[in-house]
Amino acid sequence: MNFGVKGRIALVLGAGGGLGSAIAKTLAAEGANIALADLDPKALEPIAAELAAAGVNCISLQWDLADAAAIESNIAAIEAKLGPVDILINNTGGPPPTPAAGQSAALWQKSFESMVLSVIQITDRVLPGMRTRGWGRIVTSTSSGVVAPIANLGISNALRLSLVGWSKTLAREVAADGVTANIVLPGRIATARISFLDQAKAARENRPVAEVTAESTGTIPMKRYGTPQEYANTVAFLASDLASYITGSVIRVDGGLIASI
Known part of the structure; x- marks a missing residue:
């Protein structure tokens, strides 16, 4: 099946982890050019090497999502080597497991900046180009905790849920411009x-x-x-031409874990 992303530029955040690396490889197999971003540059090395050996045009970036000042320089580097971003995969790490009560303001602030504000700011940086070109895909990975809060993941449950409201609102704002915005919920992958x-x-x-x-x-x-590949298949589909009429949605990849409708 042709996903219609050959030659598209995809930025995958958190590409050094299990979900991010699987997503990057899946999009690359469909012909996309890949920008790999992660806080740990060593985690990106084997992935970048694998993509390069397969003839994929890619770039690796050490990226601390809590550092807002790094956004412009990193996006500029992608644009210089690959071109403007067509597909944005917002995939961030999770905060430490904690109860909702009794956490310091500093921990809430740090988690908000790396998990929420960074996603919004990076999206805002690449979105105008997508709208001008009349094509764009924004896929944000959150957690099954936004539907059924997970015990001892209080910060994650709260902050990831804010991204659902943001994505749904954004989807309606940019739909007429050929840009889609969707949320994907991993269960236990x-x-x-x-x-x-x-x-x-x-x-x-x-x-x-x-x-x-x-x-x-x-x-x-x-x-x-679930396997990272099973999750990546869903994300790659939402990032494709085939999913052009899917926007503002929340897609569960959870093996049926979430019992609610």
Whole structure:
């Protein structure tokens, strides 16, 4: 199937992680040129090498999303090497697991700047070009916690939900210009983040990690964690020409985990 993104420029935030790297590779396989961004440049090295070996035109950027001053220089570097961004994948890391109550203002502020404000500012930087060209895709990855809040992820539940309201509002503003904006909710996808959360819960409750993982997968109708590739397939579709009439949506990739409609 032709996704219609050959030659498009895709910026993938958090590309060094499990979800981001899978998304970058999937878009690259469809012919997109890829800008890889991550706080950890070493995490990008094997991904960039793999893409380069496959003949993909790409650029790697060390990018601290909490640093607003870095946005202009990083986008300018992408534009200079690849061209203007057509596809923006807003994929950010998560805050530490905490209750909602009793967290410091500094932690809330830091998390807001890296998880929410950065996404809005980067989108605002590339959006005018998308609207002028009459084509653009903005896909923002959040969490199943925005539908069914997850225990001990108070900061994540609150801040990621704000991105849902932002994306829905934005989608209506830019739809007539050929730009779509959608939210994708990962359920429990087998990444380092999920492994970390399972380990943290096991330590908190003084239980074996295997027991926590088995309990977790037992609540999923498919009885397993999803794979990064399964998640990336959905994101890549929303970033494609094929999804031109899908905007303002919230798509779950959760194996049926969220019980509500």
